[in-house]
Amino acid sequence: MPAADSPRRRRSDVSEPNEQVTGLRLDQISTHVATLGDAEKFFVRYGRAVGGYLRAILQDPGATDEVMQELVLALLRRGGVAKWPGKGRFRDYLKAAARNAAITHLRRTGRQPAAAELGEVADPHSAGSAADRALLSEWQSCLLDRVWRALEGHERRTPGNICYTALKVFTEFPHEPSPRLAAIATQRTGHAVGAEAFRKQVSRARCLMAELILTEAARGVIPPTADGVEAELHELGLWSYVEDHLPDDWRTRFFSA
Incomplete structure (x- = not known):
C-alpha cells in the first residue's frame, strides 16, 4: 500500500465519505456515538436496517411505516437517543428500541402473532429469527x-x-x-x-x-x-x-x- 494510504498515517472517515482521512486510532473514536448528536446521525445512517427489522416483525408495510415514524420521533425528538448509555453495541440498542416499539404496536392493535413467534421477537437475546436475520443483512x-x-x-x-x-x-x-x-x-x-x-x-x-x-x-x-x-x-x-x-x-x- 502506498504511503498516502498507509494506516499508520491516516484513518478513513466513513461517517462522512467526502471528508479527508484523519490520523486517529480507532480506539480514539469512542466518543463519536456516545454523544447524543452522533447517536442521532448513526440512527439515520442505519435506519434502513431498522426498517427491515420492523418489516420482518410486523409483516405489514403500512404498520412498518407507522412504527418507524413513531420510533424516529421517540429516538430523535423525545430524548430516546439520550438514554443510550454510551457503551456496548449501538446496533443492540436500536434493535431493542425497535423490538419494543413493534411489540407495543402489535398489542395496541390486537394483531398478536403466535405466542412462540412473539416470544422469539420479545427475547432481547434472540439471534436466529427472521427479523434478526433481516437486521443483520440490512446492517451489512x-x-x-x-x-x-x-x-x-x-x-x-x-x-x-x-x-x-x-x-x-x-x-x-x-x-x-x-x-x-x-x-x-x-x-x-x-x-x-x-x-x-x-x-x-x-x-x-x-x-x-x-x-x-x-x-x-x-x-x-x-x-x-x-x-x-x-x-x-x-x-x-x-x-x-x-x-x-x-x-x-x-x-x-x-x-x-
Whole structure:
C-alpha cells in the first residue's frame, strides 16, 4: 500500500465519505456515538436496517411505516437517543428500541402473532429469527454502502487513484482476465490502465476497503476494542472482507494493547 494510504498515517472517515482521512486510532473514536448528536446521525445512517427489522416483525408495510415514524420521533425528538448509555453495541440498542416499539404496536392493535413467534421477537437475546436475520443483512448492506461511497470519494480526491473503479470492475466481472478488466477500467476512467497497474489498484483498494470496514464497524462498538470489533464483523458476515487485507499488527496499530 502506498504511503498516502498507509494506516499508520491516516484513518478513513466513513461517517462522512467526502471528508479527508484523519490520523486517529480507532480506539480514539469512542466518543463519536456516545454523544447524543452522533447517536442521532448513526440512527439515520442505519435506519434502513431498522426498517427491515420492523418489516420482518410486523409483516405489514403500512404498520412498518407507522412504527418507524413513531420510533424516529421517540429516538430523535423525545430524548430516546439520550438514554443510550454510551457503551456496548449501538446496533443492540436500536434493535431493542425497535423490538419494543413493534411489540407495543402489535398489542395496541390486537394483531398478536403466535405466542412462540412473539416470544422469539420479545427475547432481547434472540439471534436466529427472521427479523434478526433481516437486521443483520440490512446492517451489512448499509455499512458496505457507506464504505463504497468512501472509496469513491477517496478516488475523486486523489489524482491518479482509481481504487474505487478498479475494485468495482473487479467485483462486477470476477471471472474476466486482468487485461479485459483493465480495458473496462480504462473505458470508465478515460485514462489508460494496464493489466499490472489494474492489479495493483485492486490490491490497494482491498486494503483500503478493509480499513474502512474496520473503522465503520468500530463506530458502533463503544468502547471500540480489537476483540469487540472483530466479533461484530464476524456477526455481520464481514470478517472475510478484511481478514486477508489488514496488516498483521492491526490489533495494536488501530487499537490500544
